[in-house]
Amino acid sequence: MRPRFSIRHGTALLLALLLAVxxxxxxxxxxxAGEEQxxxxxxxxxxxxxxxxxxxxxxxxxxxxxxxxxxxGPTPAPPAAPPSAAAPQPAPAVVDEEALKLKILEALQPQLxxxxxxxxxxxxxAIGFIVDTVLSFTSRKDQADFQFRSGELGISxxxxxxxxxxxxxxxxxxxxxxxxxxxIVTTSLPYNLTVKGGRFFADFGRLSKFHDHDLPFVNRPGVxxxxxxxxxxxxxxxxxxxxxxxxxxxxxxxxxxKIGASNxxxxxxxxxxxxxxxxxxxxxxxxxxxxAQSIDLGVTDAYTPRVRANDGGSxxxxxxxxxxxxxxxxxxxxxxxxxxxxxxxxxxxQQTVGASDIGPALFRYRDAFGMYSYLEARLTRxxxxxxxxxxxxxxxxxxxxxxxxxxxxxxWASEFxxxxxxxTHLDAPRQRPEDQFFLQWTIIMGSHVHSFRDR
Amino acid sequence: MKRLFYVLVALVALLPTNAPGARKIRxxxxxxxxxxxxxxxxxxxxxxxxxxxxxxxxxxxxxxxSFAVLLNRTDVVLLLGLEAEHAFLxxxxxxxxxxxxxxxxxxxxxxxxxxxxxxxxxxxxxxLGDQHPMGNxxxxxxxxxxxxxxxxxxxxxxxxxxxxxxxxxxxxxxxxATLDEAIARWRREAAPLKGKKLVSYHxxxxxxxxxxxxxxxxxxxxxxxxxxxxxxxxxxxxxxxKEHVEVxxxxxxxxxxxxxxxxxxxxxxxxELPAMTGGVPEARDYISFIDYNVRTMVKAVTGG
Numbered sequence: 001m002r003p004r005f006s007i008r009h010g011t012a013l014l015l016a017l018l019l020a021v022x023x024x025x026x027x028x029x030x031x032x033a034g035e036e037q038x039x040x041x042x043x044x045x046x047x048x049x050x051x052x053x054x055x056x057x058x059x060x061x062x063x064x065x066x067x068x069x070x071x072x073g074p075t076p077a078p079p080a081a082p083p084s085a086a087a088p089q090p091a092p093a094v095v096d097e098e099a100l101k102l103k104i105l106e107a108l109q110p111q112l113x114x115x116x117x118x119x120x121x122x123x124x125x126a127i128g129f130i131v132d133t134v135l136s137f138t139s140r141k142d143q144a145d146f147q148f149r150s151g152e153l154g155i156s157x158x159x160x161x162x163x164x165x166x167x168x169x170x171x172x173x174x175x176x177x178x179x180x181x182x183x184i185v186t187t188s189l190p191y192n193l194t195v196k197g198g199r200f201f202a203d204f205g206r207l208s209k210f211h212d213h214d215l216p217f218v219n220r221p222g223v224x225x226x227x228x229x230x231x232x233x234x235x236x237x238x239x240x241x242x243x244x245x246x247x248x249x250x251x252x253x254x255x256x257x258k259i260g261a262s263n264x265x266x267x268x269x270x271x272x273x274x275x276x277x278x279x280x281x282x283x284x285x286x287x288x289x290x291x292a293q294s295i296d297l298g299v300t301d302a303y304t305p306r307v308r309a310n311d312g313g314s315x316x317x318x319x320x321x322x323x324x325x326x327x328x329x330x331x332x333x334x335x336x337x338x339x340x341x342x343x344x345x346x347x348x349x350q351q352t353v354g355a356s357d358i359g360p361a362l363f364r365y366r367d368a369f370g371m372y373s374y375l376e377a378r379l380t381r382x383x384x385x386x387x388x389x390x391x392x393x394x395x396x397x398x399x400x401x402x403x404x405x406x407x408x409x410x411x412w413a414s415e416f417x418x419x420x421x422x423x424t425h426l427d428a429p430r431q432r433p434e435d436q437f438f439l440q441w442t443i444i445m446g447s448h449v450h451s452f453r454d455r
Numbered sequence: 456m457k458r459l460f461y462v463l464v465a466l467v468a469l470l471p472t473n474a475p476g477a478r479k480i481r482x483x484x485x486x487x488x489x490x491x492x493x494x495x496x497x498x499x500x501x502x503x504x505x506x507x508x509x510x511x512x513x514x515x516x517x518x519x520x521s522f523a524v525l526l527n528r529t530d531v532v533l534l535l536g537l538e539a540e541h542a543f544l545x546x547x548x549x550x551x552x553x554x555x556x557x558x559x560x561x562x563x564x565x566x567x568x569x570x571x572x573x574x575x576x577x578x579x580x581x582x583l584g585d586q587h588p589m590g591n592x593x594x595x596x597x598x599x600x601x602x603x604x605x606x607x608x609x610x611x612x613x614x615x616x617x618x619x620x621x622x623x624x625x626x627x628x629x630x631x632a633t634l635d636e637a638i639a640r641w642r643r644e645a646a647p648l649k650g651k652k653l654v655s656y657h658x659x660x661x662x663x664x665x666x667x668x669x670x671x672x673x674x675x676x677x678x679x680x681x682x683x684x685x686x687x688x689x690x691x692x693x694x695x696x697k698e699h700v701e702v703x704x705x706x707x708x709x710x711x712x713x714x715x716x717x718x719x720x721x722x723x724x725x726x727e728l729p730a731m732t733g734g735v736p737e738a739r740d741y742i743s744f745i746d747y748n749v750r751t752m753v754k755a756v757t758g759g
Contacts, residue, residue: 098599102569102606109568188554192527242527242552248520286520291508294519327517330510330708380710381682414681416581445581452546455518 125157126447132213132440139435148173150212152180156449162188165198168211180211180233180261192242201232201453202259203240203252203282204300205342206321208232209453216340216376216384217408218422218438222392223370227317227344229260234278235268247285254280259302259317265309275305284321296323311363313349336378343371350396368393384410400429416444480616483525484533485540486513487732488595489566489604491740493533495630496608496623500616504529506543509733512708513592514585514680516543518550526551529562531615533608536567539592564611569603570594573661584678595731597662598638598745602631637742641667641749647757653702654695654717656709659730663748672700675713688717695721702755706730724755 130152137144149172156166167182183200186193201209208228212220220230236256243249256278258266266276284298298321307315319342326337346368353362370393376386387407394400408422420440427433479502484490490505497503504525507516513535526532526547534540548557555562572590579588594600609627613620649668653660656675664671673694677687694700695717703723705714708730718725728748729735738744 098602101571102603105569105571187549187557189552192552194552242523242550244527246524248524288519288521296520329508329517331710332517333512333515333708334710414581415585449545452518452523452550455546 123157125155126449128154128447129445130154130211130213130442131445132442134218134441135439137437140432152211152213153177154447156447158187159184162186180231192244194240196238196240197236199233199235200238202234202236202254202256202280202302203238204228204232204259204280204302204317205298205319205344206296206323206340207342213442214454216338216374216386216410217388217406218420218440219406219424221342221372221388222390222402222404223342223344223372225262226392226395227346227368227370229258229263231261232259233261234259236277238280249283249285252280252282252284256280258304265307265315266304273306276308278302278304292326292328294325294327296325297321307348310349311351311361313363313365315346315348317344317346319344333381334378338376338378339373340376341371341373343369345369346395348395366396366398368395368398382412384412386410394429397429402426402428416448418442480531480612480619481529482531482533482612483529485516485544486535486595488601488741488744489533489535489608491732492566492601492605492608492630493612496605496627497612498622498626500619500622501612505733506547507731507733509729509731509738510708511731512706513539513731514542515708516540518543518546520550522547523550526556527553529553529556531562531564531611532556533564533566533611535592535595535604536565537570537572537589537592537594538587561615564608566604566607566611567592567594568607570600573665574658582678584676585680587679591658591661593659593730594662595741596660596745596748597666598634598641598741599666600662601741601745602634602638605631605634634742637745641745644753645749647753651702651756652698652700653704654691654700654723655704656706656714659706660704660728663752667749667752669702669752672698675703675709675717683713688713692717692721695723702726702752704728704752707734724758726752726755728752 130150132149132152134147134149135144136147151171153169153171154166156164158164163184163186165182165184168180169177170180171177179199181198181200183196183198186195189195203209205224205228207215207221208224208230209232211231224230234254234256235258236254238252238254238256240250240252243251257268257272259278259280266272266278280300280302282298282300284296287295287297289295298319300319300321302317304315306312321340321342323341324337324339328335347365349363350366351361352364353359355361370391372388372390374386374388376384378384385408387405390402390404390406392402394402404424404426406422406424408420410418410420412418418441420438420442422438422440424436424438425433426436480497480500482490482493482497482501482503484493484503484505486507487505487509490503493501493503506522506525507513511517522543532544532548534544545558553562554560557563567589572587572592572594575590576583576586576588579586594604605627609623612623616623645667650670652670652672653664654673654675655671658671658674658676658679660669661671663669673691675683675688675691677683683691700721701723703714703718703721704726705711706729707727711727715725717723728751729738729744732738732741732744734744735747737747
């Protein structure tokens with residue numbers, strides 16, 4: 001049993017008395033009352049204060065005695081309230097402190113929530129800004145360069161009960177700000193459907209959906225740069241469906257002006273016939289081998305029936321992505337291994353002979369294959385060493401292969417700051433082998449969400 | 456006639472599975488603590504699955520696509536709340552495409568709603584580490600707050616399935632009465648912990664310390680979620696020696712080496728504790744989890 005008159009009550013009374021003194025003094029000054037009256041009042045208050053102090057001491061003593069009880073022993077009867085001339089003590093009552101706290105919280109909750117909601121900035125979208133800067137050195141030119149690779153502003157918010165939206169605006173060395181993504185995504189369609197529209201990274205493979213600063217290494221693998229055109233940026237519409245099965249399986253279908261931010265085959269700004277859109281189909285699944293080991297597997301095909309730049313021929317880009325992960329459950333932040341792979345096959349009409357006085361340009365279909373594979377270990381929460389291997393066939397010339405290997409070492413100072421050192425040995429056809437060194441420094445300010453597509 | 460008979464038999468055979476109410480309520484909890492509570496509250500009416508097994512760091516649970524499948528089919532999701540699951544739950548909810556359990560939908564049951572969080576920051580700043588803007592989320596380590604979580608589960612399930620509300624509240628009251636008995640016992644057993652200072656790897660022992668009269672002294676992490684620097688460790692050890700800190704807690708999902716070194720060099724006892732139900736084999740359910748933590752801590756402090 002606990003005394004009903006706690007220290008908290010005593011303190012409140014004390015504060016009330018002090019307030020009364022202050023108010024009384026003010027009123028006295030204002031009204032110009034006699035000093036004698038004030039002195040009498042003060043004496044009265046001093047006496048009350050003395051009694052309250054005495055009461056507080058008694059309460060403290062009581063609490064000390066209660067908290068000093070032997071563990072496991074019988075609960076002692078509450079000590080009798082000490083006699084006090086100040087005020088009659090209320091009878092001690094059982095007060096369940098936790099129950100009282102819960103009741104108060106319940107009563108407060110609506111007001112707190114309402115106060116939050118009336119704050120206008122609450123409706124502002126979440127905002128984050130990423131700075132990605134790289135110091136690079138290349139042996140071919142024997143020159144170094146500080147590259148401001150990107151200053152990326154990301155904003156996101158729910159629009160209404162049915163859709164959310166996000167935008168990524170990116171400023172680079174090239175100057176100006178580009179809308180890298182600005183997309184609307186449904187949140188509550190039935191039948192496990194999600195529709196995405198606007199400008200976004202099409203669901204092609206794995207790393208083509210990562211922004212540059214999110215990549216596990218400094219540069220985007222050559223096969224993605226060459227075959228897709230960097231990030232899979234697309235203006236279009238995409239529908240994705242999660243199959244209602246025990247096995248995870250998502251199917252995606254999309255139609256876009258083109259896929260690839262730096263894909264120059266297609267002009268993104270002009271209207272076109274239906275046969276000039278790029279159509280995508282993708283299936284991705286997941287296998288849990290053990291609690292700690294898993295495989296992500298995806299198959300994608302992007303088909304463009306007619307590409308003007310390729311003499312009106314079609315283009316097909318197929319890809320397989322396979323990612324193995326080892327992440328021990330009890331040390332997910334400190335240990336782990338990722339083995340990521342993507343294989344791409346491009347098939348399109350390529351110009352074999354240029355137009356001349358004696359005849360038009362000649363085109364023929366060529367298949368080109370490229371891939372990358374990387375292995376990255378997580379040694380601690382900070383240190384992530386890895387190595388990337390690339391093998392890319394020239395799109396237009398079968399047999400001309402660029403290969404590269406890049407050991408790298410990433411240091412995460414915190415979740416929001418990263419340093420990365422990378423060496424790349426590049427062996428491209430008809431060029432001297434080249435050695436490149438990179439030091440990358442990336443930070444994230446403000447909001448940053450852990451997105452499912454970046455896993 | 457015979458054909459009609461077979462059709463009728465087939466229809467009757469199908470009836471039990473199609474009858475409303477035949478299917479159990481599907482509940483997915485983010486951590487096993489909530490799953491255990493939900494089993495007590497829901498009884499036979501619910502079928503409960505947990506995303507985490509209990510050995511994980513709640514801030515680093517993997518985003519497995521298979522969890523999206525679980526969440527896609529569930530009727531409700533139970534979460535610890537206070538942004539404890541920020542690293543995986545928002546993205547999984549998006550991937551799950553289940554409008555019933557989106558944030559603020561009825562099926563999104565935040566179990567922290569009746570809890571007054573400690574360490575609510577007065578300033579939000581990344582220089583202060585991975586802050587939780589609404590306060591420290593490790594409320595599951597305090598069994599008294601566990602009762603509040605049970606209430607939140609009962610209320611959440613009742614909101615979604617009002618026909619069974621009486622059952623949920625009756626079960627919750629019975630489980631909370633069991634918890635009350637256990638809490639009284641833990642309070643007696645934990646008497647030797649009173650006033651003992653403790654250092655933990657991450658600031659997740661604060662609710663346990665508050666409940667059982669211990670004094671959180673510092674953390675091995677320099678800031679929540681940020682690994683320590685050598686300078687921080689040296690300063691921590693100096694302060695621990697000066698202030699006679701007796702306990703170093705290593706939550707079992709954090710690396711052992713550094714905590715062991717600090718304990719050895721400061722003469723403190725190293726205590727290895729799970730942060731969730733299921734974190735050690737002995738912590739089979741929520742009560743045995745708190746039981747394990749109290750007894751392990753008392754044993755370390757008393758040298759028993």
